[in-house]
Amino acid sequence: GAGVSQTPSNKVTEKGKDVELRCDPISGHTALYWYRQSLGQGPEFLIYFQGTGAADDSGLPKDRFFAVRPEGSVSTLKIQRTEQGDSAAYLCASKPGGMNSPLHFGNGTRLTVT
Amino acid sequence: GDSVTQMEGPVTLSEEAFLTINCTYTATGYPSLFWYVQYPGEGLQLLLKATKADDKGSNKGFEATYRKETTSFHLEKGSVQVSDSAVYFCALRGSSASKIIFGSGTRLSIRP
Numbered sequence: 001g002a003g004v005s006q007t008p009s010n011k012v013t014e015k016g017k018d019v020e021l022r023c024d025p026i027s028g029h030t031a032l033y034w035y036r037q038s039l040g041q042g043p044e045f046l047i048y049f050q051g052t053g054a055a056d057d058s059g060l061p062k063d064r065f066f067a068v069r070p071e072g073s074v075s076t077l078k079i080q081r082t083e084q085g086d087s088a089a090y091l092c093a094s095k096p097g098g099m100n101s102p103l104h105f106g107n108g109t110r111l112t113v114t
Numbered sequence: 115g116d117s118v119t120q121m122e123g124p125v126t127l128s129e130e131a132f133l134t135i136n137c138t139y140t141a142t143g144y145p146s147l148f149w150y151v152q153y154p155g156e157g158l159q160l161l162l163k164a165t166k167a168d169d170k171g172s173n174k175g176f177e178a179t180y181r182k183e184t185t186s187f188h189l190e191k192g193s194v195q196v197s198d199s200a201v202y203f204c205a206l207r208g209s210s211a212s213k214i215i216f217g218s219g220t221r222l223s224i225r226p
Contacts, residue, residue: 003157041218042218093158099146
């Protein structure tokens, strides 16, 4: 079946512009995670949704980063007034119910802020 | 807070060599532990997991044992292949949360 789909796969934007990143999880997966991965680093947790609600947003920078999942399926991560430090790969993962079920990752969106 | 520390790479080995990638963790309670792998051009995927102390996870010839006394979850394989070249990430889920945190990754390259 279809895996986790992230669009766009690459995004180049100018400093100060807003960007939106989209994640289509695997159908039926109730949990959805966003991570940020800088070059040579591990994924850094941003936010986790269970259904439509954000169950843990402790990693999301509060001022410019916003994430929603209004119908419990597709999620959008919006970054306002981008900065060069926002350049990274943004990874989305979904998983079915069950605390230790595996995360299924998409291929990520590589964001470059010039 | 919870954290994961894994050995820095890159690690370069010859085919059929023995592999160990070290991973230690800090967490309260009884976390679940995971190894994820990222092959070139692909997304991260689960390699193996262990959910309680002394459990051994295994897959594709890789093994890791959850050692609570040393807070470790080292990844091992007896005979590596060129196709094992990838980046390996140790990860944990805290006992009271669904947040999953990752180590910094270890790049493994296998020479034919």
